[in-house]
Structure formats: C-alpha cells, structure tokens
Amino acid sequence: MSFLHDLAATIESRKSADPDSSWTAKLLAKGPEKAAEKFGEEAVEAIIEAVKGDRARLTSEAADVLYHLLVMLAARNVPLDDVLAELSRRQGTSGIAEKAARD
Numbered sequence: 405m406s407f408l409h410d411l412a413a414t415i416e417s418r419k420s421a422d423p424d425s426s427w428t429a430k431l432l433a434k435g436p437e438k439a440a441e442k443f444g445e446e447a448v449e450a451i452i453e454a455v456k457g458d459r460a461r462l463t464s465e466a467a468d469v470l471y472h473l474l475v476m477l478a479a480r481n482v483p484l485d486d487v488l489a490e491l492s493r494r495q496g497t498s499g500i501a502e503k504a505a506r507d
C-alpha cells in the first residue's frame with residue numbers, strides 16, 4: 405500500500421465520522437458538489453503558484469490538490485485504484501494515440 409492508498413483509506417473512513425471531529429468528514433457531509441468546488445479552488449491556487457514559479461508554495465498547493473482530489477473521488481465512490489488502473493492502462497501508449505482514441 406502506498407501513502408496515497410493510506411490517505412484514501414483515511415478519507416473513506418471519514419464518511420462515517422462525526423463532522424465536528426474531522427475536516428474531511430465535514431467536507432464529505434456537504435456533498436460531492438462541495439468537494440468538487442474545493443478541488444477546483446485548490447487547483448486554481450496551484451496554477452497560480454506554478455505560474456509565479458514559487459516552488460515551495462507550489463509544493464504545498466499540490467499537496468492540497470492531491471488531498472482534495474482524493475476527497476472528491478471518495479464523494480463519488482470512485483476508488484483510487486480505478487484511477488491508477490486507468491493511468492497504468494495508458495502506459496506505453498503515446499499521448500497523441502490516447503487523445504485520438506478518446507476523440
């Protein structure tokens with residue numbers, strides 16, 4: 405199990421936790437739309453730091469993005485392993501071929 409799997413398992417466990425005891429439980433209790441909104445906010449903050457070129461702040465924002473991506477996936481019951489399997493499936497195919505297959 406990777407660290408991301410551990411974090412995904414912790415997030416999954418927060419679905420049944422008291423929202424007053426956990427930030428994750430509080431966010432999940434607000435529904436998948438709120439989780440998606442927070443992911444979008446964090447992604448925009450990461451984009452801003454990437455454009456500015458501040459490596460330390462980009463690192464911090466990227467961590468927020470990964471955490472909020474996992475929360476958004478959990479809110480829609482999409483397992484991390486499904487996303488990793490999709491990435492794995494794409495290994496060995498070129499980005500251009502992948503785009504052509506999607507279009």
Ligand SMILES: N=c1c2ncn([C@@H]3O[C@H](COP(=O)(O)OP(=O)(O)OP(=O)(O)O)[C@@H](O)[C@H]3O)c2ncn1[C@@H]1O[C@H](COP(=O)(O)O)[C@@H](O)[C@H]1O
Nearest residue numbers: 411414415418425426427428429430442445467468471472
């Ligand atoms: N990695 C994280 C993590 N990254 C960011 N955050 C929270 O995400 C929030 C996002 O920051 P914002 O400034 O947008 O939050 P905010 O202003 O308080 O929220 P809004 O009012 O804007 O909605 C912060 O309150 C952070 O605490 C995280 N909260 C939890 N985790 C991990 O999740 C685990 C479980 O956390 P709990 O559920 O809180 O126990 C923790 O052990 C950590 O490993």
